Amino acid sequence: MVTKVLVSWIGANDIRSTTGEQVGPILSTLRNVPFDSVELLYSYPQEEVKAYLDWLRDQVSIPIHPSKVSLSSPVDFGQIYLAANEHLARITAQNIDLSVLLSPGTPAMQAVWILLGKTRYPCRFYQSSLEKGVEQATIPFDLSAEYIPAAQRLKSSKIHQLSSVTAPVDAAFDHIVTRNPRMQALKSQAQILAEREVPVLIYGETGTGKELFARAIHNASERSSKPFIAVNCGAIPLDLVDSVLFGHKKGAFTGAIANKPGVFQEADGGTLFLDEFGELDHSVQVRLLRVLQEGRFTPVGAHKEEIVDVRLITATHRNLMKSVAEGSFREDLFYRIAIGVLHLPPIRAREGDLLYLADRLLTELGKQDSTLSNKKLSPDAKNIILNHAWRGNVRELQSTLLRSALWCGTDNITAEDMHQAIFQMPEQGSDILSRDLSQGIDIQNIIGELTSNYIRRALELSGHNKTRAAELLGLKNYQTLSNWMEKYDIS
Numbered sequence: 463m464v465t466k467v468l469v470s471w472i473g474a475n476d477i478r479s480t481t482g483e484q485v486g487p488i489l490s491t492l493r494n495v496p497f498d499s500v501e502l503l504y505s506y507p508q509e510e511v512k513a514y515l516d517w518l519r520d521q522v523s524i525p526i527h528p529s530k531v532s533l534s535s536p537v538d539f540g541q542i543y544l545a546a547n548e549h550l551a552r553i554t555a556q557n558i559d560l561s562v563l564l565s566p567g568t569p570a571m572q573a574v575w576i577l578l579g580k581t582r583y584p585c586r587f588y589q590s591s592l593e594k595g596v597e598q599a600t601i602p603f604d605l606s607a608e609y610i611p612a613a614q615r616l617k618s619s620k621i622h623q624l625s626s627v628t629a630p631v632d633a634a635f636d637h638i639v640t641r642n643p644r645m646q647a648l649k650s651q652a653q654i655l656a657e658r659e660v661p662v663l664i665y666g667e668t669g670t671g672k673e674l675f676a677r678a679i680h681n682a683s684e685r686s687s688k689p690f691i692a693v694n695c696g697a698i699p700l701d702l703v704d705s706v707l708f709g710h711k712k713g714a715f716t717g718a719i720a721n722k723p724g725v726f727q728e729a730d731g732g733t734l735f736l737d738e739f740g741e742l743d744h745s746v747q748v749r750l751l752r753v754l755q756e757g758r759f760t761p762v763g764a765h766k767e768e769i770v771d772v773r774l775i776t777a778t779h780r781n782l783m784k785s786v787a788e789g790s791f792r793e794d795l796f797y798r799i800a801i802g803v804l805h806l807p808p809i810r811a812r813e814g815d816l817l818y819l820a821d822r823l824l825t826e827l828g829k830q831d832s833t834l835s836n837k838k839l840s841p842d843a844k845n846i847i848l849n850h851a852w853r854g855n856v857r858e859l860q861s862t863l864l865r866s867a868l869w870c871g872t873d874n875i876t877a878e879d880m881h882q883a884i885f886q887m888p889e890q891g892s893d894i895l896s897r898d899l900s901q902g903i904d905i906q907n908i909i910g911e912l913t914s915n916y917i918r919r920a921l922e923l924s925g926h927n928k929t930r931a932a933e934l935l936g937l938k939n940y941q942t943l944s945n946w947m948e949k950y951d952i953s
């Protein structure tokens with residue numbers, strides 16, 4: 463059942479209503495519009511509010527949930543935003559029909575309600591005045607939630623510090639579009655690594671730009687005039703791995719009709735990028751370790767060793783430390799490759815980047831196809847971008863923008879165009895209770911799927927605030943959540 467909830471700040475006119483003739487905007491609204499419960503935020507001292515709440519409870523029969531908010535000033539937009547956003551995120555996690563009463567509170571509080579209610583938390587607005595009584599407020603314009611990252615950056619002073627002390631970013635990194643401080647710091651760190659000869663390990667979900675970073679590192683290094691060879695280790699069948707990596711001699715196996723160099727030979731003098739490195743079989747890891755230690759290897763079917771000079775960049779979406787602990791990844795190999803380590807965050811964790819990236823990617827599309835050069839995103843299309851999960855990260859964003867630009871009839875990409883262009887993944891786990899048991903199932907796996915799904919959703923909803931996410935999941939504390947995240951390999 464959907465619960466109708468009214469949210470409001472407690473204002474001076476409400477507090478005064480306990481003694482005066484006017485009932486105040488909150489009670490007026492509750493008397494005029496039916497709600498199932500009311501959420502009241504306040505920054506007044508507890509004693510002043512207590513009397514009001516006692517009085518209000520005598521007037522209405524629905525549950526009243528007060529929340530004290532510490533504001534250094536009632537007109538501080540940043541603090542008001544953070545408090546209101548956190549509160550709405552929490553209550554909209556339940557299935558509710560949200561209404562916001564605009565009248566009580568300072569103009570800054572009203573402005574923040576409108577920003578949040580027109581973007582992240584669609585709702586009905588009410589206002590109450592002596593002249594007109596209680597009425598639903600129509601706010602006849604669309605807003606794009608681009609301001610949200612700016613407010614969230616208030617919390618990222620540490621990241622700012624980090625990014626401000628780093629080196630200038632080389633032109634090779636210009637293709638990596640970002641204005642997120644954490645990503646900018648990563649670009650600078652990658653540039654430092656580019657100038658050294660150390661192996662680099664890049665962590666990141668699919669489509670986060672691991673190969674883009676690897677190429678930029680190569681291009682900014684002294685090896686830039688030599689080859690950059692990229693290989694997806696996860697896509698090589700096990701019986702071909704040795705041949706793909708180290709090459710083979712004619713006649714080494716059925717089908718080996720000629721000598722063929724492996725990627726190590728092809729990358730000689732340059733950089734070899736081994737993507738999905740964590741998928742490599744244990745036996746291959748042993749041979750790779752030897753190449754890294756000694757720079758030598760033997761092609762399949764050959765009798766003589768070969769020597770190459772290759773810089774290795776590896777990438778994976780797996781937590782390799784965990785694979786080491788479980789015994790599926792060799793510890794000695796891990797310490798060989800994990801010298802310069804870069805963790806690329808998914809785009810949902812790059813505050814300030816989504817719309818910036820979307821605009822830049824759209825401009826790029828326009829450069830490649832002049833019929834798309836005037837396409838622009840409408841504010842409501844931008845809100846859909848901000849609210850989508852983007853599990854495929856930049857790659858998914860790129861292809862969705864292309865589809866929306868191709869399908870939209872005008873130069874204005876609307877919410878409808880965006881909806882049509884986004885691939886709706888089937889609800890993960892929707893069949894989780896009805897898997898076919900006749901062939902046997904892996905119950906541990908299914909429990910893991912379910913748990914990971916809820917943990918990810920709670921993290922997303924809480925803006926990656928672990929304490930809040932733990933609360934949403936009914937876990938004891940943030941440490942318990944961290945343990946579960948580690949267990950289910952959630953970064």
Ligand SMILES: Nc1ncnc2c1ncn2[C@@H]1O[C@H](COP(=O)(O)OP(=O)(O)OP(=O)(O)O)[C@@H](O)[C@H]1O
Nearest residue numbers: 637638639640667668669670671672673674856857
């Ligand atoms: N910050 C960025 N700015 C511009 N383009 C980006 C950015 N990040 C990724 N891209 C683009 O997104 C696409 C996917 O990036 P890339 O192939 O580097 O991701 P990946 O992490 O290696 O993916 P996978 O693990 O699936 O191979 C590429 O077209 C890349 O150019």
